[in-house]
Amino acid sequence: MAVLGAAGRMGSTTVRAVEAAPDLELVAALDATDDLAKVTAAGAQVAVDFTVPSVTEGNVHALVDAGVHAVVGTTGWDDASRARVRDHLADRPGVGVLIAPNFALGAVLTMAFAARAARWFESVEIVELHHPDKVDAPSGTAMHTAHAVAHARRAAGVAPSPDATEQSLDGARGALVDDVRVHAVRLRGLTAHEEVLLGNPGEQLTIRHDSFDRVSFMPGVLLAVRQMPSRPGLTVGLEHLLDLG
Ligand SMILES: NC(=O)C1=CN([C@@H]2O[C@H](COP(=O)(O)OP(=O)(O)OC[C@H]3O[C@@H](n4cnc5c(N)ncnc54)[C@H](OP(=O)(O)O)[C@@H]3O)[C@@H](O)[C@H]2O)C=CC1
Numbered sequence: 335m336a337v338l339g340a341a342g343r344m345g346s347t348t349v350r351a352v353e354a355a356p357d358l359e360l361v362a363a364l365d366a367t368d369d370l371a372k373v374t375a376a377g378a379q380v381a382v383d384f385t386v387p388s389v390t391e392g393n394v395h396a397l398v399d400a401g402v403h404a405v406v407g408t409t410g411w412d413d414a415s416r417a418r419v420r421d422h423l424a425d426r427p428g429v430g431v432l433i434a435p436n437f438a439l440g441a442v443l444t445m446a447f448a449a450r451a452a453r454w455f456e457s458v459e460i461v462e463l464h465h466p467d468k469v470d471a472p473s474g475t476a477m478h479t480a481h482a483v484a485h486a487r488r489a490a491g492v493a494p495s496p497d498a499t500e501q502s503l504d505g506a507r508g509a510l511v512d513d514v515r516v517h518a519v520r521l522r523g524l525t526a527h528e529e530v531l532l533g534n535p536g537e538q539l540t541i542r543h544d545s546f547d548r549v550s551f552m553p554g555v556l557l558a559v560r561q562m563p564s565r566p567g568l569t570v571g572l573e574h575l576l577d578l579g
């Protein structure tokens with residue numbers, strides 16, 4: 335298999351995890367200046383992408399063209415870019431692509447629990463907290479959580495969270511993602527954290543997940559690497575590989 339973005343925080347952690355896995359062989363580790371042709375030249379069947387939002391879609395199309403299955407953890411995807419990959423895969427039967435905003439088991443469970451709880455609360459807001467070197471906000475995980483929560487609330491006929499704010503400084507109420515408020519904190523010392531706050535009169539449920547170390551993402555990454563050769567087409571979210579989708 336191959337790792338794209340191998341010199342980065344997640345890429346280097348993935349390289350170590352693959353090297354420690356007896357059933358996987360790392361044949362290519364690419365950094366920003368490397369040609370993607372190295373992936374096929376090395377005979378990789380699966381490539382993991384932990385690069386940057388500006389290049390990940392191009393990488394995925396090149397991998398699909400080459401018949402290489404892709405496990406994508408890089409964020410920055412939207413409906414339009416995912417649709418382009420889905421269309422491309424329709425011409426390449428047998429090739430599988432997973433785009434997952436978070437590979438940590440606890441984060442996937444947080445999203446599943448939040449979606450399950452969302453219909454029972456009047457108010458829902460999301461706070462994501464990350465290291466200050468992160469280039470995108472809100473996090474891909476928070477966006478995915480907001481969409482899942484919004485979908486569950488719409489399906490149950492629940493109104494958007496009440497908010498009487500008439501006057502506020504720009505950004506004070508966070509970003510509105512699919513009718514759900516999302517707040518992004520960037521703080522030295524943090525790794526990757528998310529809280530889903532659910533409120534009713536007289537009570538609050540907080541669902542919180544903390545990734546203290548990037549090793550937390552590795553069981554999910556390796557699970558995906560092992561499964562993608564038998565999952566053709568586009569899969570969005572690790573929850574589908576964990577039977578939680
Ligand atoms: N799904 C998940 O579970 C997780 C997802 N992420 C996401 O993964 C992505 C990477 O995060 P992180 O590792 O912290 O970021 P880093 O900035 O540490 O790593 C990104 C790496 O990609 C390299 N790169 C840039 N362009 C290319 C290219 N065209 N080909 C190959 N490599 C390239 C960068 O090189 P250079 O610095 O020289 O430009 C850098 O080494 C982010 O989008 C982040 O949100 C992060 C954690 C978990």
Ligand SMILES: O=C(O)C1=N[C@H](C(=O)O)C[C@H](O)C1
Pocket residue numbers: 409435436464468469472473474475476525526527
């Ligand atoms: O950049 C990060 O660090 C992370 N990015 C992903 C995201 O944007 O959701 C996953 C995790 O939160 C760590």
